[in-house]
Amino acid sequence: MFAIAGVADEVVVALLAVEAVVAGSTEPHPANRAIESTGGAFVEEVRGSLDYYLAQPGAARIGRVVLSGGGSRLGGLVERLTAATRLPVEVARPLSVMTIGKTGLTEEQIRDLLDKAGLRPRDVLRRREPLVAELGLDDEDALSDDASLITLIAEHPRLLQRPIVVRGDRALLARPVDRVLELLD
Numbered sequence: 001m002f003a004i005a006g007v008a009d010e011v012v013v014a015l016l017a018v019e020a021v022v023a024g025s026t027e028p029h030p031a032n033r034a035i036e037s038t039g040g041a042f043v044e045e046v047r048g049s050l051d052y053y054l055a056q057p058g059a060a061r062i063g064r065v066v067l068s069g070g071g072s073r074l075g076g077l078v079e080r081l082t083a084a085t086r087l088p089v090e091v092a093r094p095l096s097v098m099t100i101g102k103t104g105l106t107e108e109q110i111r112d113l114l115d116k117a118g119l120r121p122r123d124v125l126r127r128r129e130p131l132v133a134e135l136g137l138d139d140e141d142a143l144s145d146d147a148s149l150i151t152l153i154a155e156h157p158r159l160l161q162r163p164i165v166v167r168g169d170r171a172l173l174a175r176p177v178d179r180v181l182e183l184l185d
Contacts, residue, residue, distance in 0.1 A: 050065075050085055063087070065085055066089075072092070078091065105157070107151060124153070126160065161173055163177070163180075
């Protein structure tokens with residue numbers, strides 16, 4: 001986040017500069033210069049923080065550095081951190097072990113979400129999912145039995161629209177995603 005925010009603060013690319021880049025100008029792009037200087041400051045900040053920590057009494061040995069967030073995608077950042085810290089650096093991939101659509105919810109969890117959101121099962125059904133037609137759920141009569149729908153959604157997680165966002169005792173189907181702001185009241 002630090003590196004990306006720094007780039008956003010430093011980069012103001014005029015229309016003429018963009019046109020020059022598109023036209024194949026050999027001048028360095030202003031965004032590249034800002035990314036380079038911000039990336040360098042970030043590397044020094046991390047190195048300084050590690051040095052400070054390691055100088056403390058009882059500091060544990062550090063075996064690696066893990067990068068996360070948008071700044072971790074800056075080209076060359078992993079290599080620069082590796083060189084500056086003399087530690088292995090890896091990019092975190094927190095969702096790589098999660099299989100979307102396979103984790104599912106229990107019937108009880110689905111009922112709880114629906115209660116918090118004030119919705120019925122038919123309201124969170126992914127109507128365009130081919131499985132809806134295969135299961136005969138494209139018929140209005142089939143949509144009237146809430147208990148059966150909850151059971152089917154629990155058995156077939158693909159049927160549940162996402163994202164459903166929960167905050168305390170409230171939940172909502174965040175479609176469009178900016179609806180999540182309603183939970184911040």
